[in-house]
Amino acid sequence: MTPSREISVTVNGERVTVRVEPRKSLVDFLREDIGLTGSHVGCEQGVCGACTVRLNGAIVRGCLTLAVQADGAEVWTIEGVSDSGEIAALQQAFLARNALQCGFCTPAMLLTAAALLKENPAPTRPEIREYLSGNFCRCTGYQAIVDAVESAASDMTGAGS
Amino acid sequence: MKPAPFDYAKPASLEEAFSLLDGHGEDARLLAGGQSLLPTLNMRLSAPAILVDISALEALRGISIDNGMLRIGALTTHTELKASKEVARAAPLLAEAASHIAHPAVRNRGTFGGSLAHADPAAELPACVLALDASLEIAGRGGTRKVAAADFFHGLFETDLGPGEILTAVEVPVLRKGFRSGFAEFARRSGDFAMSALAAHGRFDGERVHELRLVYAGVDIRPVRAQTAEQTVEGKAVTADLLADAMARLGDDLDPMDDPHASGVMKLHLSGVLLGRVLSAMAGAHR
Amino acid sequence: MTDKSPLSIHDLPNSYIGRSVPRPNTRRLAEGRGAFTDDLTLARMAHVAFVRSPHAHAEIKSIDVSPAEKSPGVIRIVAGEEMARHCTPWVGVLTHLKGLKSAPQYALAVGRVRWQGEPVVAVVARTRAAAEDAAALVEVSYEPLEPVVDMETALDPSTPVLHPELGDNLAFERIVDAGDVDAAFAEADFVADEVLHFGRHTGVTLEPRVLVADYNPGAGKLTVHMSTQAPHMMKNIFATHTGIDEDDVRVICKDVGGSFGIKIHTYPDDMAAVALSVMLKRPVKFVADRLESFVSDIHARDHRVKAKIAVRGGRITAIEIDDLTGIGPYSVYPRTSAVECNQVLNLVGGPYDFANYRAVGRVVLQNKNIMCQYRAVGHPVAFGVTEALVDSAARAADMDPAELRRNSLVPDDAYPYTGASGIRFEALSHQKSFEKMLQLMDYEGLRAEQARLRENGVYRGIGLAAMIEVTNPSPMFYGVGGAHISARDGVTIRLDPTGGVTCATGVTEQGQGTEAMIAQIAASAIGVPLEKVRVVTGDTETTPYGGGTWASRGAGIAGEAALQAGRALRGNILAVAAAMLQAEADTLDIRNAAVVDTDSGSERITLADLGKTVYFRGNELPDGVSPELVATRHYSPRQYPFAFTNGVQACWLEVDPDSGFVQLLDFWVVEDCGTVINPQLVDEQIRGGVVQGIGAALYEHCLYDDQGNMRNATMADYLVPMATEMPDITIEHLETPTAESVLGAKGVGEAGTAGAPAAVFNAINDAIGVLGGKITAIPATPESILKALGKV
Structure with a gap:
């Protein structure tokens, strides 16, 4: 084992200082050290997308980022953006459309969809599919998710006009 | 799937980074975005003693155009590459290829320099820098040197980078008049590594193509130029017959190996299809 | 007390049956507030990692754990012989699958390893990372043996025998011979044959298998928190093989991140983790990480089927198949690995009306990962074979493939009907479903568009697939063969003094909407708004004994139990209300959480007030009234072994003949799963299932x-x-309820996966047939398509 290091990370707006082994991934840090278990571990090689969190404003793979790399950074997880209400419209659309079944991919899917809508407030269905193509969902077959994102986008842009 | 233990250092300067590399030698690995390195560590395919995180080195950041050269800092992320106005103008091939790399969350951390230094033979960007005849800037204790892309990629995950050296930037000649590029790939799913990818760059004079570079990824242990095919089309108008001729000669340039996703024969076939499609699109772009 | 309401459950004014109401348990999942097993951390919890065999077949010569034991954080390292003293081996056979044989399987390999990935040594440490560090230091010396890889040669005399005590590698064989097959082929106008391969694939639940075993020596109790489909079954298995009294074992299953048949088997690593908790007297967590999942979660399919079809007078008259499947080194316990082959034999030709059927099925052992039941067991193989044969026969007969199907489907007025393989159908709607499909997809229009596009060098194909699905299994599926797998399921419904209703059930929730379905039925049966209902699942100590969720049984079986329990509770409530209100019970009804006069609809007492009177002011109740505000009912189908459903799927796709790439353009499903309880949930089950079928x-x-x-x-x-x-x-429905239950619901969890591969397969061949190409295997890769076209 190698000596652990102290890191300070602002997680969901709260500054936390914890000692972690350098090898610990950001998602393991969030789950095990902070108790934020809404970010999930699916493949640990960056393919399934279940661990997606927001690091300094951009979505990243929590399994392909080390906790020590997040030292001094700002991290938002599904719990934080739920409590802040930031993605409420997307969440509501997912619930209304049953765009989640087991719910294991859902937190990451929502964070990814939120990143899409920030970049592109009125995406086409193929654009939605493409943006979400790094997030594996084994349950839904994706159509309900695409519907929900499309509907949330339409609600959000409609509300703004 | 937890990595073997390692130590971690985040130097604030190139000088400090060199010291760390000197001190640890072969046991150190550079960490930039980590999108290629961390999967191999998680799977315990490699176990370095220390990761030297170069992400704080400001000298490795930034995109600029100066003296007809586009300079891209090694820490430029794929997302930044894709979004950059300078890249879109001076080297649109890179922006186009970047959109084929994995998925948004990976592109947000994966870096241009990291992709080149990792030298995965199926990666898009190594093929592109070769097609664009880019020059790679490498810093070491003894100073900075420049290496042509053609001399950089030695083999499977092997490059010209020596011990203690760091890839700092890439210089690409700004797209000149008459030059065009094209990119296409066959991947089973969007964002997957390609079974074959083609980065092409050349000058068009009316219907005729000159100085064409055809570089394939995913078909060999490193990005590979199809020089016979290039010579076949040199100075000629791009017609269906010419393309068929060039495609037929691709076997002289490429000898792909089997992998779980495609046999070598399949990869060669797809490479020919890409040649036809990419060159047709490039030739058609002026019409 | 019987239901005196003149309206059926489906017609009640406040019924939720047939309504797309949102699932009650999704918001917390969408907020990251789920309770998946890996989210659980217990005091003194240790982690186990496994050293797995790198060889498919080898003798274990020696195991040296001494360097590993010195690794930081290590608690205990255990190999096969020691583990066998704490966890007894199991054998995956059932008596009704006659002749099925398998060998004892151990939690950790003893003496010999038989697949790459088989667990050999368990390393327990303070963290998962520390356990992996030490596992990397365990030195196992192997002497490789010749592996049995190819199922085609597994039975050759020169092939090594995996388990010498079994004599050979044939695990199971079944022969079906019905009608006069030889005569039918001799008299046929057209005969077509195929040799088809169905690739081995696996479930890839996004949440891997995971458990936390927690043995409390003081209480003598073993609690296993587990991501599983069948808590009561696992309770029995853990007790049986660790020696703990079954009544002292509790299995708790909260949120499950996908299952699809993966999380319903006895896995050696799971068993070892549970035994380790008992040995170490502390909680042990095991997560099968993704690399482990691929070589330890069950695989499925991997069939080679030689098949032949006869057509006479424009109709199917006979089918003959020879199915061979390789299941890995063991038949999986307790459901066995003969079931998929058995299902293939049962289901081939299932939608069609013909009498002459011969089938041989052989299940062989080999040195690959274990195979067992995964979503739509056998169905994609059976309909892949059948529907490929039908298209082949149509080509041979120069008929439109839709026409041959139309002529051959079991007529809608033929029920009850017994299929050629002997399976019995209560009532299906093949003909109506098929005509609805042709309209829905505009079959004639697509055919015209296909012809037009071909002239421009664009190759598109239409694939049709008729199918049936096994749902609502009776005891004839497993229990009859000796497995401790409940075919019954129960629901207990309770009215609290808040007016709230709590349902507890033995079926489990993995995202398909079990809890919503139970709540909808209970709310409808009692007469309360949905928001008053809570559902409890996944705990052997607090839910009625039951089988869990598999084989599309939740809605049809637990749904009926919920309906009956809800009605019983309603009767109990009305009896109390009648006594309190001095009215006749049959003049009262429950609507919107209140007892009302049936005729006027005027409110007499709310359920909350009734509950408060019963629980807090029982003194106000008339003498002799003994209120029971809780009711339990169980249900198990008896008349038919299964409630079959039927459907048709269709695919429209384009093949790029230069690259072999396939672009899916459109997909349609017409499904008849009986009474639809929640249309949205049903449709999403189908969509998810179709996409898994497309994956295959x-x-x-x-x-x-x-x-x-x-x-x-x-x-x-x-x-x-x-x-x-x-x-x-795009999905449309017909509803032919089963008459065996009041609810009339059948299952729908597997229909999408059952039919989609056949539809895609046929569409590809329909696209490339004009180019002289024909694929014979799935998955159809770009390379296999180009090979079929002679291009590579």
């Missing part, structure tokens, strides 16, 4: 080398369907 058709394949090593056992190399390439799917 185009992407998913466990690739093995000739030494029995899986070559693509990572998430990057094993291709699952992702969003970009998947089509939108």
Whole structure:
């Protein structure tokens, strides 16, 4: 084992200082050290997308980022953006459309969809599919998710006009 | 799937980074975005003693155009590459290829320099820098040197980078008049590594193509130029017959190996299809 | 007390049956407030990692754990012989699958390893990382043996026998011979034959298998928190093989991140983790990480089927098949690995009306990962074979493939009907479903468009697939063969003094909407708004004994139990109300959480007030009134072994003849699953199922080398369907309820997966047939399509 290091990370707006082994991934840090278990571990090689969190404003793979790399950074997880209400419209659309079944991919899917809508407030269905193509969902077959994102986008842009 | 233990250092300067590399030698690995390195560590395919995180080195950041050269800092992320106005103008091939790399969350951390230094033979960007005849800037204790892309990629995950050296930037000649590029790939799913990818760059004079570079990824242990095919089309108008001729000669340039996703024969076939499609699109772009 | 309401459950004014109401348990999942098993941390919890065999077949010569024991954080390292003293081996056979044989399987390999990935040594440490550090230091010396990889040669005399005590590698064989097959082929106008291959694939639940075993020596109790489909079954298995009294074992299953048949088997690593908790007297967590999942979660399919079809007078008259499947080194316990082959034999030709059927099925042992039941067991193989044969026969007869199907489907007025393989159908709607499909997809229009596009060098194909699905299994599925797998399921419903209703059930929730379905039925049966209902699942100590969720049984079986329990509770409530209100019970009804006069609808007492009177002011009740505000009912089908459903699926796709790439353009499903309780949930089950079927058709394949090593056992190399390439799917329904239950619901969890591969397969061949190409295997990769076209 190698000596652990102290890191300070602002997680969901709260500054936390914890000692972690350098090898610990950001998602393991969030789950095990902070108790934020809404970010999930699916493949640990960056393919399934279940661990997606927001690091300094951009979505990243929590399994392909080390906790020590997040030292001094700002991290938002599904719990934080739920409590802040930031993605409420997307969440509501997912619930209304049953765009989640087991719910294991859902937190990451929502964070990814939120990143899409920030970049592109009125995406086409193929654009939605493409943006979400790094997030594996084994349950839904994706159509309900695409519907929900499309509907949330339409609600959000409609509300703004 | 937890990595073997390692130590971690985040130097604030190139000088400090060199010291760390000197001190640890072969046991150190550079960490930039980590999108290629961390999967191999998680799977315990490699176990370095220390990761030297170069992400704080400001000298490795930034995109600029100066003296007809586009300079891209090694820490430029794929997302930044894709979004950059300078890249879109001076080297649109890179922006186009970047959109084929994995998925948004990976592109947000994966870096241009990291992709080149990792030298995965199926990666898009190594093929592109070769097609664009880019020059790679490498810093070491003894100073900075420049290496042509053609001399950089030695083999499977092997490059010209020596011990203690760091890839700092890439210089690409700004797209000149008459030059065009094209990119296409066959991947089973969007964002997957390609079974074959083609980065092409050349000058068009009316219907005729000159100085064409055809570089394939995913078909060999490193990005590979199809020089016979290039010579076949040199100075000629791009017609269906010419393309068929060039495609037929691709076997002289490429000898792909089997992998779980495609046999070598399949990869060669797809490479020919890409040649036809990419060159047709490039030739058609002026019409 | 019987239901005196003149209206049926489906017609009640406040019924939720047939309504798309949102699921009550999704908001917390969408907020990251789920309770998945890996989210659980217990005091003194240790972690186990496994040293797995790198060989498909080898003798274990020696195991040296001494360097590993010195690794920081290590608590205990255990190998096969020691583990066998704490966890007894099991044998995956059932008596009704006659002749099925398998060998004892141990939690950790003893003496010999028989697949790459088989657990050999368990390393327990303070953290998962520390356990992996030490596992890397365990030195196991192997002497490799010749592996049995190819199922085609598994029975050759020169092939090594996996388990010498079994004598050979034939695990199971079944022969069906009905009608006069030889005569039918001799008299046929047209005969077509095929040799088809169905690739081995696996479930890839996004949440891997995971458990936390917690043995409390003081209480003598074992609690296993587990991501599973069948808590009561696992309770029995843990007790049986660890020696703990079954009544002292509790299995708790909260949120499950996908299952699809993966999380219903006895896995050696799971058993070892549970035994380790007992040995160490502390909680032990095991998560099968993704690399482990690919070589330890059950695989499925991997069938080679030789098949032949006869057509006479424009109708199907006979089918003959020879099915061979390789299941790995053991028949999996307790459901066995003969079931998929058995299902294939049962289901081939299922939608069609013909009498002459001969089938041989052989299940062989080999040195690959274990195979067992995964979503739509046997169905994609059976309909892949049947529907490929029908299209082949149509080509041979120069008929439109829709016409041959139309002529051959079991007529809607033929029920009850017994299929050629002997399976019994209560009532299906093949003909109506098929005509509805042709309209829905505009079959004639697509055919015209296909012809038009071909002239421009665009190759599109239409694939049709008729199918049936096994749902609502009776005891004839497993219990009859000796498995402790409940075919019954129960629901207990309770009215609290808040007016709230709590339902507890033995079926489990994995995202399909079990809890919503139970709540909708209970709310409707009692007469309360949905928001008053809570559902408890996944705890052997607090839910009625039951089988869990598999084989599309939740809605049909637990749904009926919920309906009966709800009615019983309603009767109990009305009896109390009648006594309190001095009215006749049959003049009262429950609507919107209040007892009302049936005729006027005027409110007499709310359920909350009734509950408060019963619980807090029982003194106000008339003498002799003994209120029971809780009721339990169980249900198990008896008349038919299964409630079959039927459906038709269709696919429209384009093949790029230069690259072999397939683009899915459209996909349609017409489904008849009986009474639809929640249309949205039903449709999403179908969509998700179709996409898993598309995965099997185009992407998913466990690739093995000739030494029995899986070559693509990572998430990057094993291709699952992702969003970009998947089509939108249009669904329509017919409803032919089962008369065996009041509810009339059948299952729908597997229909999509059952039919989609056949539809895609047929569409590809329909697209490339004019170019002289024909594929014979799934997954159909670009390379296999180009090979079929002679281009590579």
